Amino acid sequence: MQSFHFVIANVFAETHFGGNQLAVFTDARGLSDQAMQSIAKQMNLSETTFVLPARDKRNAANVRIFTPQAELPFAGHPTVGTAAVLCQRGLGEGRFVLEEAIGDVEVDVELRGDRIAARFRIDRPIESPDTTPANALMADLLTLDEADIDAAWFASAGVPICIVQLGGREAVDRAVLDRNAWNAKRKDLWSPNILLFSGKPAAERLYARMFAPALGVDEDPATGAAAAALVGSLAKRVASGHVASGDGKLAITIDQGVKMGRPSVIEASAEMRAGQPSNMEVGGLTVILGEGSLAVPSD
Incomplete structure (x- = not known):
C-alpha cells in the first residue's frame, strides 16, 4: 500500500x-x-x-x-x-x-x-459548430415549454458545452433533465453537457445551472470551463455598450449551485479583438x- x-x-x-x-x-x-x-x-x-x-x-x-x-x-x-x-x-x-x-x-x-x-x-478561440440545438429539443430535454427557451447554442473554451438561455430565473429552477430523452438524443448533440442560464449579460448577474451526467455529474455546483465558454460566446453575441462591434470587454458574474444548496459565485470576462472573443478570465x-x-x- x-x-x-x-x-x-x-x-x-x-x-x-x-x-x-x-x-x-x-x-x-x-x-x-x-x-x-x-x-x-x-x-x-x-x-x-x-x-x-x-x-x-x-x-x-x-x-x-x-x-x-x-x-x-x-x-x-x-x-x-x-x-x-x-x-x-x-x-x-x-x-x-x-x-x-x-x-x-x-x-x-x-x-x-x-x-x-x-x-x-485562457487565450484561445471559442470553438463552435455550424449547427445549433433546436429550441424545441432543448425544451424537451429540460422538461420546459418551448416558450421558456430564448436561445441555444454550442461553445467550447476547452470543454464542449450546450448553452441554453432561458427567459427567467424561475424557468432555470424549474428545469429538470429528462434522462430518458437525454440518453436518446445525447449522441446527436455536439455536446451533451448543458449549461442553462437567465439574465441580461450587460445589465445584471446571471443565474445558472449545469447538467453533466455524461461526465458522471448529474448537476454541477460551479463550472469554470462552462463560464469561460459562456462569457466568450456572449461577448461575441451581445451588442451593447460593454461590447463593441470590434473591440471591448464583457465582464459577468454568475450565480450557480443555488438550487442544489451549494451557492457559488463565478467572475468571468472576455475581451473582444477585431470582433472575436479572446483572453477569457474566470475566477473566484x-x-x-x-x-x-x-x-x-x-x-
Whole structure:
C-alpha cells in the first residue's frame, strides 16, 4: 500500500460550505491512470485533481483532472482550486502556470483573509459548430415549454458545452433533465453537457445551472470551463455598450449551485479583438476545508 495526501477545498465559495467541492492530491507520483480514475470515482466529487512535477521547470505543476467517469483536458473549478491549494501549501501569491492536457494555463492567486482568490486566463478561440440545438429539443430535454427557451447554442473554451438561455430565473429552477430523452438524443448533440442560464449579460448577474451526467455529474455546483465558454460566446453575441462591434470587454458574474444548496459565485470576462472573443478570465474564492491521506494498493 502507498499513502497519498489530499486536500479538500470548496471552490467559487462565498460561504464556508458553499461552492464546488474539489479533492486535490498534492503529489500523485506513482499513481497510474487507472488508479487516478478509481480514486476520482471513490471521492465522488465533480472533479479530483492530481498534481505532478511540471515538465517545464518554469511552471508550477502538471495537473491532471478527473471526474468520476472520465479525464478532462481542462476544467475551471479544478484549475482555480488546485492553484489555491498550491498557494496555501507554500507556492504563495502571484502569477504562475499550470500544465494541463489542453496546454499551459496561466493563473493569478491572491490571499484574502481565510480565503484564496484565484483567476485563470485562457487565450484561445471559442470553438463552435455550424449547427445549433433546436429550441424545441432543448425544451424537451429540460422538461420546459418551448416558450421558456430564448436561445441555444454550442461553445467550447476547452470543454464542449450546450448553452441554453432561458427567459427567467424561475424557468432555470424549474428545469429538470429528462434522462430518458437525454440518453436518446445525447449522441446527436455536439455536446451533451448543458449549461442553462437567465439574465441580461450587460445589465445584471446571471443565474445558472449545469447538467453533466455524461461526465458522471448529474448537476454541477460551479463550472469554470462552462463560464469561460459562456462569457466568450456572449461577448461575441451581445451588442451593447460593454461590447463593441470590434473591440471591448464583457465582464459577468454568475450565480450557480443555488438550487442544489451549494451557492457559488463565478467572475468571468472576455475581451473582444477585431470582433472575436479572446483572453477569457474566470475566477473566484476558494475555502480550504481539510486534508487527509488515502491508502492505494501498489500496481
